[in-house]
Amino acid sequence: MKAKTADKVATTIIIMLASVIVLVLAGLLGYILVRGLSHISFDFLTSAPQSFRKGGGIGPQLFNSIFLLVLTMIITIPIGLGAGIYMSEYAKPSKFTNFIRLIVEVLSSFPSIVVGLFGLLVLVNLFGFGFSLFSGALALTVFNLPLMVRITEQGLKSVPKEQKEASLALGISKWKTIRSVMIPIGIPVILSGTILAAGRVFGEAAALLFTAGMSSPRLDFTDWNPFSPFSPLNPFRPAETLAVHIWKVNSEGLAPDAAQIAAGASAVLVITVLLFNLSARWLGRYMYRKFTAIK
Amino acid sequence: MAKSHDRQQGTPHIAEEWVGRIYTTICILFLIVSIFSLVYFVASKGLSTFFVNHVNPLDLLTGLKWSPDADIPLFGALPFIVGSFSTSLLAAIIAAPLSFCAAVFMVEIAPNFGRKYLQPVIELLAGIPSVVYGFVGLSVIVPLFRDWFPGQGVGIAAGAVVLSVMILPIITSISTDALAALPKGLKEGSYALGATRWQTIYRIVLPTTLPAQLTGIVLGIARAFGEALAVQMVIGNAPHIPRSLFESTSTLTSAITLSMGNTAMNSIQNNVLWSLAMILMLMTFVFVFIVRWLERRSKLG
Numbered sequence: 001m002k003a004k005t006a007d008k009v010a011t012t013i014i015i016m017l018a019s020v021i022v023l024v025l026a027g028l029l030g031y032i033l034v035r036g037l038s039h040i041s042f043d044f045l046t047s048a049p050q051s052f053r054k055g056g057g058i059g060p061q062l063f064n065s066i067f068l069l070v071l072t073m074i075i076t077i078p079i080g081l082g083a084g085i086y087m088s089e090y091a092k093p094s095k096f097t098n099f100i101r102l103i104v105e106v107l108s109s110f111p112s113i114v115v116g117l118f119g120l121l122v123l124v125n126l127f128g129f130g131f132s133l134f135s136g137a138l139a140l141t142v143f144n145l146p147l148m149v150r151i152t153e154q155g156l157k158s159v160p161k162e163q164k165e166a167s168l169a170l171g172i173s174k175w176k177t178i179r180s181v182m183i184p185i186g187i188p189v190i191l192s193g194t195i196l197a198a199g200r201v202f203g204e205a206a207a208l209l210f211t212a213g214m215s216s217p218r219l220d221f222t223d224w225n226p227f228s229p230f231s232p233l234n235p236f237r238p239a240e241t242l243a244v245h246i247w248k249v250n251s252e253g254l255a256p257d258a259a260q261i262a263a264g265a266s267a268v269l270v271i272t273v274l275l276f277n278l279s280a281r282w283l284g285r286y287m288y289r290k291f292t293a294i295k
Numbered sequence: 296m297a298k299s300h301d302r303q304q305g306t307p308h309i310a311e312e313w314v315g316r317i318y319t320t321i322c323i324l325f326l327i328v329s330i331f332s333l334v335y336f337v338a339s340k341g342l343s344t345f346f347v348n349h350v351n352p353l354d355l356l357t358g359l360k361w362s363p364d365a366d367i368p369l370f371g372a373l374p375f376i377v378g379s380f381s382t383s384l385l386a387a388i389i390a391a392p393l394s395f396c397a398a399v400f401m402v403e404i405a406p407n408f409g410r411k412y413l414q415p416v417i418e419l420l421a422g423i424p425s426v427v428y429g430f431v432g433l434s435v436i437v438p439l440f441r442d443w444f445p446g447q448g449v450g451i452a453a454g455a456v457v458l459s460v461m462i463l464p465i466i467t468s469i470s471t472d473a474l475a476a477l478p479k480g481l482k483e484g485s486y487a488l489g490a491t492r493w494q495t496i497y498r499i500v501l502p503t504t505l506p507a508q509l510t511g512i513v514l515g516i517a518r519a520f521g522e523a524l525a526v527q528m529v530i531g532n533a534p535h536i537p538r539s540l541f542e543s544t545s546t547l548t549s550a551i552t553l554s555m556g557n558t559a560m561n562s563i564q565n566n567v568l569w570s571l572a573m574i575l576m577l578m579t580f581v582f583v584f585i586v587r588w589l590e591r592r593s594k595l596g
Contacts, residue, residue, distance in 0.1 A: 007491035014404060017396035018413065021467075024460060025416050028423070028431060035434075082322030090319055100323060103330050106583050109514070110333070111521025111575050113548050117555070118333045121340065125560065142329045149326070173308045175315025196422070203424025206523040206548075210555065246426045247524050250433055259434065266427045273422045281415075 029270065036267020039260045045268070048218075049245070054257045058265050060216045063232055064133070064239040065202055068212065071137035071235060072201050076144050077194065083145065084152020089178055108146035115143045116207035124211060131238040136212030140201055147200070151193030155186030192284030199276035203269060205243035213238035214248060242269055334576065341573025344370075344566040355570060361534035363554075363564045370567045374536045376574070378546040381451050382526060383519035385540075386458035390466055391512050393459075398470035399496060414471070421464035429528035432457035437529055446541035449531035454546070457525050462515035469511030473504040506593035510586050517582035521575060523548035547571045 047057030087104075091097040119139030129135040159182045167177040183190075216239055219232045226233040240248070242265055249255070249262045344350045350370055358371020397417065401409030436456050441448030477500060485495040501508075531543025532553055551568050558565040 003491050003494060007493040010493035010496070011404065014396045014399050017393050018400035018409075021393060021397050021463065022413065022416055025420055028460070029419075031431060031435065032427065079322045079325055082319045083326050085315075086319035086323045090316065100327070102583075102587075103327060105586075106579065107326070107330050107333075109517050109521070109579050109583055111523065111548065111579065113521070113523040113551060114337060114572050114575055114579075115333070117551070117569070117572050118336055120555075121336050122332065142333070145326055145329070173312045173315075175312050176308075178315065199422050203422075203426070205424070205426050206552070209552065214556075243424050243426045246430055247528070250426075250430055250528055262430050263434075266430050269424055269427055273424065274419070277419060277422050 032263070032266050032270050035263040036265075036270075039264035040267060044264055049261070050255055054255060056255055056257075056261060058242060058245060058261070058268065060219050060232075061240055061242045061245040061265070062268065063219070064212075064216060065241040065243070067232070067235075068133055068136055068140070068208075068239060068241055069198055069201050071133055072140045072144065073194070073198055075137055075141045076148055076197070079141065080145050080148025081152050081190075084149045085156065085178055087149060088153040088156040089174070089182075104146045104149055107142070108150075110143070112143055112204060112207040113209075115139055116210040118142070119207065120210035129236065131211065131213030132236045133212055133239045134235045136208050136239065136241075137235075139207050139211040140204060143204070143207055144197055144201060147197050148194070151190055151197065152186075154193065155189035156182055157186075158189050159185045188284045188287035191287065192280040195276050195280035195283065199273045199280075202272055202276065203243050205241070205247050208241055208244050209247075212241060212244070214240055214244060216240045337569065337572055337576050340566060340569035341576075342570075344563070344570045348563040348566055350563070350567065350570075355567070359536065361550075363558075363567065368563065370563075372547070372550075372567075372571060372574070374534050375545055375547045375550050375571060377536050378451065378454075378530065378544045379520055379548070382454040382458060382530070382546060383516045385451060385455035386462055386519045387466075387512050387516045389455060389459035390463045390515060391508075394463055394466035394470050394511065394515075395508065397463075397467045398474050399500075401471055402474040403492065403496060403500070417464045417467050420460065421468075425461065425522060425525040426528075428457050428461055429525035432525065432529040440541055444541045446539065447531065447543060448541065449529055449543050450537055450539070450541045451530070451544055452540040453529040454526045455540075457529055458519040458522060461522065461525065462518050465518055466511040466515045469514065470504075470508055473507030473511075474500060477504060504593075506589045510589045510593070513582055513585050513589065517579065517586075520578055520582070521548065523552050527552045547575055551575075 044057045045062060046059040048059055049061070050056030087097075087100065091100065116139055119135055119142075123129050123135040123138050124131055129138075156178075163185065164177060164182060167181040168174065172180075217230060217237055220228075220230040221232055223231045224233055225231050226235070228234060229237060231237075246262050246265045246269065249258050249265070255261065344355070345352050355370055355372050356376070357373055358369060359373055360369040360371045361374060362369045397413060401413055432453060436453050437448040439448070440446075440450075440453055444452075481499055481503065482495055485499045486492075490498070526546055527549035530546060530549055532545045532549055533543040534545050534550065537544040551571050554564070555568055558568065
């Protein structure tokens, strides 16, 4: 009987600890949303931040985050996709391939702040891009590439071998097979993984402190010429993103309502990440169903 | 076979084949160049502390006092190293048992409920940005600790709690994969002998999946070790070794985050920060090495 009692006790403890995790998450999300949602208004989302007075918004930061996300993905997706295809289709088992795998592994566990410092040294100073959205996007590309490579490999691995061989047997070249047969089948996995990676870009801050900078110039939202220094679309201007703003407000915020601003901005950030997460899930499932004709 | 197949194609096919090869190779080269330049630039800056500014590496690693702006500047980084190791190890000690329980719950106890609700919940935890964890830590954990314990509430304990929630998803997902990949016969054999579920978990499942569990824990520690902003917000940032878990201290990442903007490039104060970054980088290599070693062990076992 003793073993049975131990079993019951252990099971109870395991279930209890598992529910602790659920409670922690529920509490975390609840806290962020309850504290933040009351502060979110149209004005908060669109107006510029105030340094010393109450009532600052997060308009430019929100815009910067979205713009940076788009820039980063424009650079990351083609490179990551290409490298992933190479790893899954062209690389033969060899020392060199093992070495690249090691590189991907090391790069994926690099602290983001070290990548940020590298960006500061090489992109901001050496190449002279300055504190800019472009430097930030490149640093995040380095940071995100291993993830993208893995996602692509995973997506291509999910393609049934017969389908690939059937295409090759028809005399279609390997590259064409990859492009027209394998990528379309692997796209549900690749796409949902990419959206998750995008969510990570949206919340990343440490690598951006030293590359995109901690301030935004006064943006003129009527000027859409990408070469004008005050244009929101200029990729070579410094840009403080939402995540960086939350960090800055918390560590050196002088506005009297700094805590509320941080709460509101955190809620916006978490809601965005949740939306990314849910849409990745939904889109992945939808496309899987569409392509495989499984209900 | 593939080669002869290529040769029989007409010119457009060969050209097309080359497009693919060249494009993917360029992508791979970009990856290789970026990691090599990363390592090169961080190391060259980090080492110039020793070669240009003639700081003794041993003094840096074991020095207790960090006062870069004093008349006779002292660059003892031991408090940061201790801070980084203690927060990340403590975070792993908190997170590992929770993660193991979550994994056992999802695989062995309630697979349907677990896969449907707990797994998405844990994946959500992974997606929450680190500054948000820092913000919640600053506005919930720190005041709570200030009320419960002596001190200001900031310190290793607050940092470890925040980090433990952040690394929970990593350890849990690896743990879950390991448990799910366990050959069925092993467990069934144990049940057939009349063992209870706990006996099976404790005597069969845990020992066989141990290398994988450790892999998850090491990856979690690596993540916690490199995390910068969330820790910086709750740790207090005083550059000395604390006497209690609730006293203000500092980590490698938080020291870099706070000081990098205030020092001039190529000054000794700046170079020393790069040395701290180099220590972070070297630790990344160590963690990857340990993970690889553990993975080899789990394949043999």
